[in-house]
Amino acid sequence: MTVKHIVMWNLRGESETDKVSAVAQLKAAFESLRGKIPGLLHLEIGVDSSRVDYACDVVLYSEFDSQGALEQYAVHPEHQRVKRELGDLRIARYQVDYQP
Numbered sequence: 001m002t003v004k005h006i007v008m009w010n011l012r013g014e015s016e017t018d019k020v021s022a023v024a025q026l027k028a029a030f031e032s033l034r035g036k037i038p039g040l041l042h043l044e045i046g047v048d049s050s051r052v053d054y055a056c057d058v059v060l061y062s063e064f065d066s067q068g069a070l071e072q073y074a075v076h077p078e079h080q081r082v083k084r085e086l087g088d089l090r091i092a093r094y095q096v097d098y099q100p
Contacts, residue, residue: 001099003064008056010092019057022089023047026058029082036078039069070097
């Protein structure tokens, strides 16, 4: 059964330019995972356009072919690389995993 994995972040950035740069870095890092993670069926990054004060800056929406695939993604070396690359960019993180 497909597992949906959704993660939302707020990113560091003193200026709009800093935020735009952080968003671009996060987007590129996660998009580099396509084709490298077994069981990863779909991955997309969305950037908030609402600009409301309670919105997150970025969302990752991904689908995995099983709970086991999601668990393997968490420890996969490529995912760990992305986490290391982006560690300082994130100031808040929220996650939901579910099976429809």
